[in-house]
Amino acid sequence: AWTRNKFQGFQNKDEFEKEVVRHVETTLARSMFNCDETAAYSATSLALRDRLILEWNKTQQRQTYRDSKRIYYLSLEFLMGRALDNAMLNIGAKSVAKDGLNELGFRIEDIIGQEHDAALGNGGLGRLAACFLDSLASLNFPAWGYGLRYRYGIFKQEIIDGYQVEVPDYWLDFNPWEFPRHDVTVDIQFGGYVRKGQDENGKTIAHWEGGEIVQAVAYDVPTPGYDTPTTNNLRLWSSKAASGEFDFQKFNSGDYESSVADQQRAETISAVLYPNDNLDRGKELRLKQQYFWVAASLYDIVRRFKKSKRAWSEFPDQIAIQLNDTHPTLAVVELQRILVDIEGLDWDDAWKIVTTTFGYTNHTVLPEALEKWPVTLVQKLLPRHLQIIYDVNLFFLQSVEKKFPNDRDLLSRVSIIEESQPKMVRMAYLAIVGSHKVNGVAELHSDLLQTTLFKDFVTIFGADKFTNVTNGVTPRRWLHQANPRLSELIASKIGGHGFLKDLTALNKIEQFVDDKAFRKEWAEIKYANKVRLAKYIKSTLDLNVNPSALFDVQVKRIHEYKRQQLNIFGAIHRYLTLKAMSPEERKKQQPRVSIYGGKAAPGYWMAKQIIHLINSVGAVVNKDPDIGDLLKVIFLEDYNVSKAEMIIPASDISEHISTAGTEGSGTSNMKFVLNGGLIIGTCDGANIEITREIGQENIFLFGNLSEDVEDLRHAHTYGTHTIDPNLTKVFEAIQSGTFGEANDFNALISAVRDHGDYYLVSDDFQSYIDTQNMIDTEYRNQEEWVTKSIRSVARMGFFSSDRCINEYAEVIWNAEPLAV
Ligand code: 26Q
Numbered sequence: 084a085w086t087r088n089k090f091q092g093f094q095n096k097d098e099f100e101k102e103v104v105r106h107v108e109t110t111l112a113r114s115m116f117n118c119d120e121t122a123a124y125s126a127t128s129l130a131l132r133d134r135l136i137l138e139w140n141k142t143q144q145r146q147t148y149r150d151s152k153r154i155y156y157l158s159l160e161f162l163m164g165r166a167l168d169n170a171m172l173n174i175g176a177k178s179v180a181k182d183g184l185n186e187l188g189f190r191i192e193d194i195i196g197q198e199h200d201a202a203l204g205n206g207g208l209g210r211l212a213a214c215f216l217d218s219l220a221s222l223n224f225p226a227w228g229y230g231l232r233y234r235y236g237i238f239k240q241e242i243i244d245g246y247q248v249e250v251p252d253y254w255l256d257f258n259p260w261e262f263p264r265h266d267v268t269v270d271i272q273f274g275g276y277v278r279k280g281q282d283e284n285g286k287t288i289a290h291w292e293g294g295e296i297v298q299a300v301a302y303d304v305p306t307p308g309y310d311t312p313t314t315n316n317l318r319l320w321s322s323k324a325a326s327g328e329f330d331f332q333k334f335n336s337g338d339y340e341s342s343v344a345d346q347q348r349a350e351t352i353s354a355v356l357y358p359n360d361n362l363d364r365g366k367e368l369r370l371k372q373q374y375f376w377v378a379a380s381l382y383d384i385v386r387r388f389k390k391s392k393r394a395w396s397e398f399p400d401q402i403a404i405q406l407n408d409t410h411p412t413l414a415v416v417e418l419q420r421i422l423v424d425i426e427g428l429d430w431d432d433a434w435k436i437v438t439t440t441f442g443y444t445n446h447t448v449l450p451e452a453l454e455k456w457p458v459t460l461v462q463k464l465l466p467r468h469l470q471i472i473y474d475v476n477l478f479f480l481q482s483v484e485k486k487f488p489n490d491r492d493l494l495s496r497v498s499i500i501e502e503s504q505p506k507m508v509r510m511a512y513l514a515i516v517g518s519h520k521v522n523g524v525a526e527l528h529s530d531l532l533q534t535t536l537f538k539d540f541v542t543i544f545g546a547d548k549f550t551n552v553t554n555g556v557t558p559r560r561w562l563h564q565a566n567p568r569l570s571e572l573i574a575s576k577i578g579g580h581g582f583l584k585d586l587t588a589l590n591k592i593e594q595f596v597d598d599k600a601f602r603k604e605w606a607e608i609k610y611a612n613k614v615r616l617a618k619y620i621k622s623t624l625d626l627n628v629n630p631s632a633l634f635d636v637q638v639k640r641i642h643e644y645k646r647q648q649l650n651i652f653g654a655i656h657r658y659l660t661l662k663a664m665s666p667e668e669r670k671k672q673q674p675r676v677s678i679y680g681g682k683a684a685p686g687y688w689m690a691k692q693i694i695h696l697i698n699s700v701g702a703v704v705n706k707d708p709d710i711g712d713l714l715k716v717i718f719l720e721d722y723n724v725s726k727a728e729m730i731i732p733a734s735d736i737s738e739h740i741s742t743a744g745t746e747g748s749g750t751s752n753m754k755f756v757l758n759g760g761l762i763i764g765t766c767d768g769a770n771i772e773i774t775r776e777i778g779q780e781n782i783f784l785f786g787n788l789s790e791d792v793e794d795l796r797h798a799h800t801y802g803t804h805t806i807d808p809n810l811t812k813v814f815e816a817i818q819s820g821t822f823g824e825a826n827d828f829n830a831l832i833s834a835v836r837d838h839g840d841y842y843l844v845s846d847d848f849q850s851y852i853d854t855q856n857m858i859d860t861e862y863r864n865q866e867e868w869v870t871k872s873i874r875s876v877a878r879m880g881f882f883s884s885d886r887c888i889n890e891y892a893e894v895i896w897n898a899e900p901l902a903v
Pocket of ligand 1: 208363365446748750
């Protein structure tokens, strides 16, 4: 077995300190006398980074030398969060760094806290990509991530007068974790026209000419595995003007403005992450981002393959490319273009290679999230690609016609080109046709894909092409890093930290469920985590919350389908109920802190209304002397990965309450349970599999089932639609001005009362309230609660992203780890 040698970590704290001091004095050119926390963070990162780089280089050499199959994960989002703590833990240098920093007069938590999150993602999909990179490296898979180096990640959220305000997130000021590769560049073409020519054998060849060129520059980010020397690469592309600088010709001739404008236009491509989550807004710049990133990545992949001098037919044996949603689907077309137009392969041979190489992961069934691009836009930016898409579609439809003759409806349903006004390219269909496997992200989600959205394709290609890979999360970040005390407690009981690499080993803690000392410590850790969050609430909102109260948390992107409105309506109902009680009766109630966090897409007005309602309710409830500690309503500003690491371990109950059938998987549900929190949830996404694993006695499920949703919606629209009486009282309280301006929240109420209640808030309301009341009761029995908490954690082994990556490797990639 591999063991860390002296070159990998630090021998002792003195060696670490020496390196930190050296970086302060030389790299940063400062004296230790005015070394503040920022400088200490920089120097610590640089010292760690030096060790990482050596492993990284060796890993890359090893992977090149062994030449085994590589996995490329294409994602427009990598929501990495902070890197320093993770790197220290992964290379086993944290305790040395802690002692060393202490001697230099710093606390390691303060130094870790200096780092800006790398927030190159919106939510679940981007964080999943980050967990996957951690697992790929930890399991020693030869794998690269490819993404875009946005200058601005997801915006920073400020709450002003109860409303969300977006502030740009400029995160690149000092980023020790990226390495510019000014020698690794690719010229990317846009626009122009296609000229048909002939090769020496008289075969027709398409030449894509004209248009503009933008240059892609590679920035590499090392991603270390846990307790292994494997350090993989995340390559992010940055855009700049092809000439490198702006056009001096124009500049010298006096046309200053347009020379600068050209440069800025090029740099705009990688300037900003689109802040939509689960919503497709077809903007031209988004399509440019997609092609820019896909073309640069494929050029890079093909270049690396060509160095091996293998036959093209071996391409799929050497390379697996996974499409994280449809965002990189142009890669399918681009590879076909490279093989046919540039490398001269026959269409059919090329297409075989393409389809064997790609796999496609779908993350949602929401119709508004399914990507479509106007044919005219694709024609303008990517004329050759549009021709290829048409040809792919033609051959595909011909094959369908052959198998299912005379079914014109079928042909128009599955056509990659939607014959609408304007015509649209359906990216999901292109991804299905261009891949050998299509997967959903939880069992229910994959079933729904196969029986509804992609039903026709199951008929056409057969059920084998479609599969499920239930999501997972990395236990390194989401247990060991976020909750070090819990990780230590578990390790102390079951013989070390092996569970971090084989999460099923957690089941060994179940035998201690009756161990008094263990239970006590378990409860103390949860309490300490709640105290930490309470302090944070005090420092940011100047509000006192009682750490002994039940902490009820819902943190995730704000979306109607995720139903934060159900949660806040429920909190209002609780408030009204408490207000109606006598003081004696109130004393018997379970105190609760209702905690919310999450960003709304800037253009998503309803989501912003929800944030405003939560804050308006908090403003009234939190200062109501009748209520005191019985209910606090808290909105935590700017929820992100590093805040998640603090919030998740502090929850007693978390909410995963999407309308049944709408959440692909959810991944924070897994993180909460892994940290000993129980959950209230609908029968949706991975909640269902979590229930199966941990036992239904350990989870609070409520609400209508996915198979009933269609009928309920139909009834709302065509039958008489009656609103739940308790919910009606909530609406009346809002509209009588209890929480500020009476009419501010009309739209939220109307959506339920007057516009068909698409998300079934009213249908699920009573069930939700009943379940929350049951939670109050059960929470009072702390002994039983701790038992549920321990048993749940013990049974969470399945939800490691390691299990998930191993499934991808076996079922989709046909790839193996590389022994170190
Ligand atoms: C598309 C087109 C134009 C602009 C933006 C987008 C876009 C961006 C982000 C569309 C979708 C997303 C993100 C989707 C997402 O995060 N999905 C979540 O993926 C998780 C990981 O699989 C699941 O757990 C969640 O259920 C799912 O909502």
